[in-house]
Amino acid sequence: MNVEVPEGGRLAAHTHYRRFGREERLLHGFLMFSFLGLAFTGLPLLFSHQEWAATLVRFFGGFRSAGIVHRICAVVMITVFVLHLSRIFRRLFGQKDLGILWGPNSMVPQPRDFFEMIAHIRWFVGAGPHPRFDHFTYWEKFDYWAVFWGMGIIGGSGLILWLPETFAHVVPGWVFNIAALVHGEEALLAVVFIFTFHFFTGHLRPEKFPMDSVMFTGRVTLKEMEEERPEEFARLTRTGRIDDLASAAAPRWVYRLGRTAGGIAVVLGLLMVALIVFAILN
């Protein structure tokens, strides 16, 4: 976004800070809806004895068309994954940005994450002060790696199940049994994890309720950053990098779109969790 830089740096003129770029936001958007599509067309198989599962499949026009939707969403998600990997490689080898391997802007788990988690738990029980988080918190890293691992495992096993005749040339048939089990169990793990813990930390906890739209707008207010990630705020202020990241507020339509899309996703996700809980209690 081209913003005129007034005297005294951007910080003086802007109250927002850029956290996610356009590419990240778009990839997250595609990831979000392909994930929902996969969940809603895949879980009915796992809960095939449930009335709601049959209803869902009928909604998608039968098991064959549900299967087609599932595969389309899978292709979208795999594309997201590949684009993300290529982005990492670009940053690593193209821009020689070694900061993604270690340090505050890296997703790689580091000792400070462990200590912050302990401090956070201590804070939960009133035994210590709130930890001063930096750019990525430990749970955000867990979210990331859970999805990363999930994409590899579920995507890989899904491909095997999609093309068993082809894969049978490479692996013995009993691998399909493993693939089917892992695909389903991992999917259940991913779905329940995202639709409960990710929703809670990202949107539903009292501090964020009903929704944090940073993933859609890409920006947070400086005030917000100061409160949530004091360590990052201090670091950026110290180095002066905060001026580079300062930006204007998101256009209203972006905000509205994010709010709507995110709202739909949260509602659908919670609905799915309710159906799963219902099925398990049954």
Next chain:
Amino acid sequence: MIRAGGLSGPPHATGEASPQNLRVSGISMIRVSLLCCRVALVLGVAVSFAAASPQKAAAPKPPSNDDCLACHSDAGAVRADGRPVAVKPETFAESIHGMGGLACVDCHTDLATLAEFPHAEKLKPAQCGTCHEKAVAAYDSGVHAQARRSGGNLSAAACADCHGSHDIRPSADPGSRTHHARLLDTCGRCHGDEEIIKRGQIGIGNVVDLFKDSIHGKALIKSGLSVAPTCTDCHGSHDIRRKSDPASKVFRTTIPGMCSSCHEGIGREYWESVHGTQVAKGSPLAPVCTNCHTAHEIRRSDVEGWKLEVITECGTCHEHSLETYRDTFHGQVTALGYARVASCADCHGAHNVFPKADPRSMVSDAKRVATCQQCHEGATPSFAEFDPHADPENRERNPTLFYTAQFMKMLLVGVFSFFGLLTVLWLGRSVQLKAAGAWRRPRNDDATEDGE
């Protein structure tokens, strides 16, 4: 009009019958029945001969059919209680007994020696067995006679209920109640009538409605196939017995033989199969035709609903196989109501089921790949190493799957426990702080232009 000797009282010139002037009765309309044309003819001749013989000359001449019809041809003829006693002369003339020249008194024997008319209201029931000895003997051993005898259920069918009385025609005649195409309606008068079913405590319920929707019923009614079975083809006619009776045509072990009287090829396959050989050995558990196909609701085997339901049927005995099948994609899709994927019979065969070790089995080592290839065209021996009944809890059978399942279980329990606890603690703290007013809610709402 009235030619019969001995009939007193004024002739009913008006043609209107009333209990006062027409006291013809005692004809038990529902009992009258004769069956076989040949026997009837012989009897007819015999009776005529006897009537004409000098020895009988002393006795009053038995009333001729015309004598009887003098009163009974009146369409309005009724007896004292108002029940009609009319007999249409042409109906009887067209019946097998009429055509065979039988006299009324051949069946209504107690009128043969009667001189006084109108006769008493109460007559002996027509004795069909006089001529139709075998049929009546068979009937007496059957469930209908039994119901009448022991249960006193007088609704249970007797001869006339199925064959009619004065209008009996041979079964080959399309106008006959017992003709192949009409029999269903005849049996249905009771077995398709909810009221009678309830009153007669017929356990199986309205089988006629079930049958009408079956493949046999449709072939019979819609397609008009003369080869389609109707009730009697399976149950017999006179000697219908309960299915629990070993002499019954629908007794469990008799059924396969009965069905294969039409389904000959399938019968051969079945008797060779693991199920057929078990039944032949007297196994009380091995399935016969009706276990899978049902008795009256038999559907086409390519109908989706049937293909799905029969899976449950196999599962009544093969319980664990059904459980493991339901864990696979095949089993999940069929559970959702789609028969496109493999179900039991697609891999194991329907009638030609053999143990896996038997080379004739579709899932034997020799045939398994070809079985998979029915759907998975590119299937190879490696592909066929997939276990369609893999059990993640069976370490012997599926070791790799077993350990994978254990790992996945630990992973799921671990992740959910840890993050579940984290969520609960976090929520508690947040709510507590919020209630204390210590938490300023840093919402991202003001991340918009007009939020500033």
